[in-house]
Amino acid sequence: MKKPIFDLIIKGGRVIDPALGFGREANIFIKDGTIVRIENDTVASRKKIDSYPADNLLNAEGMLVVPGLIDMHVHLREPGREDEETIITGCQAAAAGGFTSVCCMPNTFPAIDNQETVKFVLSRAERADARVYVVGAVSKMLKGEELSEIGDLVKAGAVAISDDGGYVQNPQLMRHALEYAKMFGIPIISHAEDQFLCAGGIMNESFQSTRLGMIGRPAVGEVIAVLRDIKLCEFIGGRLHIAHVSTAGAVEAIRQAKAQGIAVTAEACPQHFCLTDDMIGIGFDTNLRVNPPIRSQKDVDAVITGLVDGTIDCIASDHAPHAEEEKDVEFDQAPPGMIGLQTTLGLVQTFLVDKGFLSWADAIRKMTVNPARILNLPGGTLQAGASADITIIDTDRKWTVRKKDFLSKSKNSPYVGWKLSGQAAYTVLGGRVVFGRN
Amino acid sequence: MKLQSRHLLGLEGVPADEISLILDTAITFREIIERPIKKVPTLRGITVLNLFYEPSTRTKISFELAEKRLSADAITFTTSTSSVKKGETLKDTVRNIEAMKINMVVVRHSSSGVPYFLTQCLDSNIINAGDGAHEHPTQALLDLFTIRQKYGHLDGLRVVLIGDVKHSRVVRSNIWGLKAMGASVAVCGPSTLLPYEVEQFGVDIYTDLEKAIDGADVVNIMRIQLERQQAGLLPSQREYTNLFGITADRLRLLNKNYTIMHPGPMNRGVEITPEVADGESSVILEQVTNGQAIRMAVLYLLSGKREEEE
Numbered sequence: 001m002k003k004p005i006f007d008l009i010i011k012g013g014r015v016i017d018p019a020l021g022f023g024r025e026a027n028i029f030i031k032d033g034t035i036v037r038i039e040n041d042t043v044a045s046r047k048k049i050d051s052y053p054a055d056n057l058l059n060a061e062g063m064l065v066v067p068g069l070i071d072m073h074v075h076l077r078e079p080g081r082e083d084e085e086t087i088i089t090g091c092q093a094a095a096a097g098g099f100t101s102v103c104c105m106p107n108t109f110p111a112i113d114n115q116e117t118v119k120f121v122l123s124r125a126e127r128a129d130a131r132v133y134v135v136g137a138v139s140k141m142l143k144g145e146e147l148s149e150i151g152d153l154v155k156a157g158a159v160a161i162s163d164d165g166g167y168v169q170n171p172q173l174m175r176h177a178l179e180y181a182k183m184f185g186i187p188i189i190s191h192a193e194d195q196f197l198c199a200g201g202i203m204n205e206s207f208q209s210t211r212l213g214m215i216g217r218p219a220v221g222e223v224i225a226v227l228r229d230i231k232l233c234e235f236i237g238g239r240l241h242i243a244h245v246s247t248a249g250a251v252e253a254i255r256q257a258k259a260q261g262i263a264v265t266a267e268a269c270p271q272h273f274c275l276t277d278d279m280i281g282i283g284f285d286t287n288l289r290v291n292p293p294i295r296s297q298k299d300v301d302a303v304i305t306g307l308v309d310g311t312i313d314c315i316a317s318d319h320a321p322h323a324e325e326e327k328d329v330e331f332d333q334a335p336p337g338m339i340g341l342q343t344t345l346g347l348v349q350t351f352l353v354d355k356g357f358l359s360w361a362d363a364i365r366k367m368t369v370n371p372a373r374i375l376n377l378p379g380g381t382l383q384a385g386a387s388a389d390i391t392i393i394d395t396d397r398k399w400t401v402r403k404k405d406f407l408s409k410s411k412n413s414p415y416v417g418w419k420l421s422g423q424a425a426y427t428v429l430g431g432r433v434v435f436g437r438n
Numbered sequence: 439m440k441l442q443s444r445h446l447l448g449l450e451g452v453p454a455d456e457i458s459l460i461l462d463t464a465i466t467f468r469e470i471i472e473r474p475i476k477k478v479p480t481l482r483g484i485t486v487l488n489l490f491y492e493p494s495t496r497t498k499i500s501f502e503l504a505e506k507r508l509s510a511d512a513i514t515f516t517t518s519t520s521s522v523k524k525g526e527t528l529k530d531t532v533r534n535i536e537a538m539k540i541n542m543v544v545v546r547h548s549s550s551g552v553p554y555f556l557t558q559c560l561d562s563n564i565i566n567a568g569d570g571a572h573e574h575p576t577q578a579l580l581d582l583f584t585i586r587q588k589y590g591h592l593d594g595l596r597v598v599l600i601g602d603v604k605h606s607r608v609v610r611s612n613i614w615g616l617k618a619m620g621a622s623v624a625v626c627g628p629s630t631l632l633p634y635e636v637e638q639f640g641v642d643i644y645t646d647l648e649k650a651i652d653g654a655d656v657v658n659i660m661r662i663q664l665e666r667q668q669a670g671l672l673p674s675q676r677e678y679t680n681l682f683g684i685t686a687d688r689l690r691l692l693n694k695n696y697t698i699m700h701p702g703p704m705n706r707g708v709e710i711t712p713e714v715a716d717g718e719s720s721v722i723l724e725q726v727t728n729g730q731a732i733r734m735a736v737l738y739l740l741s742g743k744r745e746e747e748e
Contacts, residue, residue, distance in 0.1 A: 211450070213550045213571025213607055216634060231450035283558075284551030329527055330549035332570070 004392060006031050007431055011049050013060025013392060017067055018379035019372075022197055028065065030388040033431035037384050060392050060434065064426055065307065066364045067382050068100025068389030071341060072165075072371040073189075073243055073267060073316035076102070076132070079117065079123060080109025084324070085409045087121060091128035093319070094409040095435035098424030100389035102319075103371075105164040106137040110411045113137035113148040115156035122157055129427075129434040131389070133377060138163040142168055146196040154184045159375045162189035164243060165291075168223050169195045170172040174229065174290075178238035185372060187239035187265070191227050192250065193292055197221035202332045204277040204293040212281050214332070217293050222250035230257045230264055241374055242266040244318050246292040248302030255311040265374050266306070267314035270340060270347040273303045275368050275414065285329045286334035287414040291318070293336075295417035304357050314369045315363070317344045321410030336338060336396055339408050343401055343415050345393065349422030388431040397423045444743040445564040446736055447553045448573030449614040455619055461583050466650050469733035471507065480738055481510035487540045488514040489532065490567070491547040496702055496726060497567050499578070501544050504733035510542075528552070529559045536560050540739065545569070563740045571605045577701050578611030578728040580584075582619060584721050585656055587728070589698055593620030596693070598650050600626045600682060601660030603708055604633040604671075606652060608701045609660060613639050627648035627660075627682065629716040647682050652691045658683055658699040662709045675708055684710045686717070697721055 008030040015026040015038060025041040027049055039045040049057065071094065077085035086105075094102050103119065106112035112121065117157045118134050125132035136153030140146050142163045150161055161181055168174040168190065181188050198217040203209050205216020226242055230253060231242040245251055245266045257264045273364040275294040279285075288294060306312040320337025327334050347369070358366075372380030379389050427435035439459050448455070463729045470478055490498055498514065505512035515535070531544070542563045545553055557564050568574040579613035586592050597616050599609045603625045614640045617640060624642035625632065637643055644650035651657055662682075666672045690697065698710075698720040706712050715722060 076592065206635050207638040210604075210633035210635055210638070211610070213569075213573075213605075213610060218634070284554050324528065328529055330555060332549045373503045 001189070001278035006036065006052070008058060008428070009049055009052060010058045010060050010065055010390060010392065010428070013063045013065035015065045015265065015382065016361055016364055017382040018361050019067070020383060021367040022382070023040055028382065028390065030431045033123065033153065035382055035384055035386050035388050038382060040138060047403040056391070063395065064393040064395055066191070066306060066391050066393065067082050067380050068427070069098045069345070069391050070101040070366045070371040071099045071317050071319065071344065071367070072103045072314055073269070074102045074104055074319040074341065074377060075107065075321065077108060077339070078320055079120060081240070084323050085411070087124040088128055089407060090319070090321070091125065091130035091132065093339070094343040094430070095129035095408050095427045096401070096424065097197055098345045098391040098393060099426060099429055100130055100264065100391065100429050101133060101137050101377065102341070103133045103159065103375065104400060105135050105318060107142055108163040111137050111141050112151075113140050113142070113150040115149070118156035118158055129429060131379070131429070133159045135160045135162050135164070137161060138168055139173065139186060142166065142436040144168055144173060147173070147177060150180055150184065151371040155185060159377065160189050160241070162191065164189060164191045164244070166197055167191055167193050171228060171232065174352060175232050176234060178232055178240070180235040182205060182236070183240040183284060185376070188240045189241045189243050191243050192222055192225035193217065194221040194225045197224065201282055201293070202289060204270045204295045206277055206296050217291070218257055219247040219249055219295065220300065222229055222247045223253060224293055226250040226253045229255070230262055234260070234262045236409065238263070239266045244269045244272065244292055244316070245303060245306065245312055246272040246295050247299050250289060251302045252310055255306065255309070259312060264315045266311065267316045268303050268307055268312045269316055269318045270344055270351070271338060273300055274347050274351050276300060284331045285414055286329065286331055286336050287325060287412045289334050289336050290318075290338050291336040304352070307366065308357050313366060314375065315344065315348060315366045318339055319408070321408055322412045323410060324412070327412050337412070339406065340409055340414050341408065342406055343413060343420070345424060346399065346420030346422050347415070349395060350420045354421055388428055390428040391424055392426040392428070393422060394425040394437070395422045397421070397425070399423055402436060403422065441565060441739050441743060444739060444740060445557050446575050447557070447564065447566050448572065449575045449611045449618070451647070452614070452618065454620070455580070457582065457615060460579055460732065460739060461586060463580070463739060464583055464735035467734035468728065471730050472726070477507050477509060478713055479509045481505070481508040481741055482543045483512045484741055485513070485539065486507070486542045486544060486737070487535055488512065489543055490514065490516045493518060494546055494709065495569070496729070497546065499732050500726070500729045504543055504730055506736055508734055508737055510737070514533050518659060528555070532556060532560055532639045536541050536562060542737065560674055563743065566608055567597045567678065571610070573611045574607040575611050576733055577608050578615040578730065580725055580732040581658060581699060582613055582615050583728045583732055584699065585697065588638065589655070592616065595621045595655045596624070596653060596681040597621050597658065598624045598626055598654045599658040599660065600647070600650065600657050600684070601662055602631045602666065603627045603636060603660070604631045606660050606664075608728070612658065618711050624654070628672060628678065646689065648691055651688065653693060654696065656697045656699060657684065659690065659710050660701070661703060661705060679708055683708065683724050685713065686713045689714065689719070689748070699725060701725070702743070
């Protein structure tokens with residue numbers, strides 16, 4: 001047997017790379033952590049591969065082979081709440097969920113509003129099972145008062161800024177943030193919910209909140225926040241990214257802004273295309289409490305339409321780990337948020353691909369090249385020369401979400417017990433198989 | 439005829455025959471509390487915990503008396519600070535108390551859904567004594583009892599619930615109970631205190647008091663709280679009284695043989711004038727007496743569900 005030229009060959013899978021417009025059976029050759037080439041899965045190519053030692057082969061027959069998925073919206077909780085998640089455990093969950101890159105939000109303790117904290121996160125991520133990109137804070141301590149040292153943040157490696165968890169309520173500060181961020185070519189990620197309209201709210205305002213006697217977060221609280229940011233972006237320029245779009249009104253506002261050529265992009269999370277607010281009254285599951293809240297069927301339909309027509313560019317999890325003791329309480333006392341790194345791919349297949357809303361190419365686009373372009377990340381493609389970040393998806397796999405299978409330190413998922421289709425079979429990071437399911 | 443559930447969490451979804459069973463059972467207890475010796479051995483050996491996380495006068499006393507008159511061993515735990523602030527979770531608190539061998543729990547809490555939450559962490563029968571703005575089923579049942587007592591039936595009656603619909607658990611439980619029993623229900627209050635999509639309850643909506651009560655049989659008046667003004671929901675108490683206060687003058691619009699109700703505590707001179715509150719059509723104190731009978735009936739019926747399982 002000859003000495004292998006390649007470190008890893010992924011053979012026989014259906015390779016989809018929306019960035020390259022590639023979609024057929026092919027073999028991927030990897031050397032030194034980099035993709036060397038993709039060959040169509042011909043008899044000749046097969047013959048060559050079959051002479052390789054089995055250790056260097058990954059059989060992807062019957063599976064999808066796609067660029068390593070990027071989750072542009074996660075909370076890794078480190079520094080500060082290492083009991084809920086660490087960079088290492090969050091990245092293990094990412095790898096198991098098929099994600100090779102994650103972008104972590106700055107609402108840690110201390111907040112990621114200074115270059116030392118960016119460096120700390122990046123140094124912790126060096127040995128992790130996924131690439132970590134840092135989103136820095138818009139304002140010092142996310143207080144919405146003064147800009148953080150955005151130049152420093154970018155210099156240390158931040159790829160975007162956000163006060164995620166809350167809205168930059170002061171329009172003057174948001175204006176200045178857009179102006180200032182323009183210098184560095186980074187987008188501002190907006191958690192668009194007006195703090196006054198949503199004050200005290202714990203679920204969507206609808207007949208369901210009326211019925212349950214809970215304080216609502218009205219859809220208009222998101223719509224107004226999105227519209228204001230769009231108008232500021234139109235006036236100032238710069239780049240605006242709307243996080244976790246959840247309402248029909250926000251989808252429509254973004255659609256119109258895009259039609260006018262305003263530089264706005266958007267993401268949607270599974271909870272806003274899989275869950276509806278009538279689920280809350282069934283068991284008062286605090287894992288269903290999230291901001292923005294799970295909405296009505298009309299909003300779910302609009303988010304799906306936005307994903308289909310391209311208004312919504314990305315799919316992200318908003319993975320938000322919370323300790324069990326903080327969630328196992330009265331509904332209104334529980335902190336908002338749910339984990340999502342290990343369920344997002346299955347929910348995307350089950351609710352978007354299998355139902356015929358998105359082709360695999362479109363779904364993958366929203367989890368690879370689109371977030372990569374928005375954040376100027378190097379990944380998101382299988383192009384020769386790119387880092388070998390690759391996700392192999394077993395689309396035939398039917399599985400049940402189980403608490404014990406979560407690698408995240410926190411288990412706050414409303415999907416436990418759900419039956420889903422599709423799961424990552426292998427996750428390859430820089431040519432290294434960081435996750436494999438047997 | 440039996441109750442389906444071993445808990446009373448709310449009146450939403452409770453069918454008419456079960457509501458009738460509770461009301462019919464309460465008739466017997468209503469007689470007992472008029473006797474010189476107001477005590478029966480029905481719940482002897484049963485321990486009931488009254489868990490009040492919100493201030494309450496009449497509901498707490500009413501449950502305690504109901505339990506004592508049924509010969510249950512009753513203890514009451516009252517706290518105005520949430521357990522979260524105290525450093526122990528609600529779940530731990532109640533499981534510790536249940537470890538002392540409690541059979542039934544009566545709970546009042548400011549968070550919607552707490553009674554359901556307790557069914558998930560305890561074996562006891564749970565009775566909701568008011569959760570957030572969600573439900574207050576025993577209050578609605580005593581309201582239904584009081585109306586039925588006077589008219590002999592509930593179906594076909596026109597009942598108007600007036601005031602702070604948005605924040606009222608009494609209104610919600612009354613809507614479910616009255617509709618199940620075939621009454622026609624209307625709600626009336628300032629637009630800021632009518633919650634979003636309230637019409638989906640299947641009730642008539644009014645913001646004009648005189649139109650609302652025109653032709654009504656029963657007017658049930660909710661307490662208006664000063665905090666609503668601070669929260670920007672009302673311009674002033676004065677304007678509320680002008681627009682929604684129930685005065686003797688306005689009663690002429692009601693049907694003959696009308697009834698005035700209020701779950702208490704009343705703000706005399708704000709949502710109701712003393713003249714109306716103390717007038718001959720007022721059944722406000724009768725409601726309180728009937729509350730005793732209703733709570734005894736509920737405790738009795740649910741304790742039966744308990745034994746049946748053992």
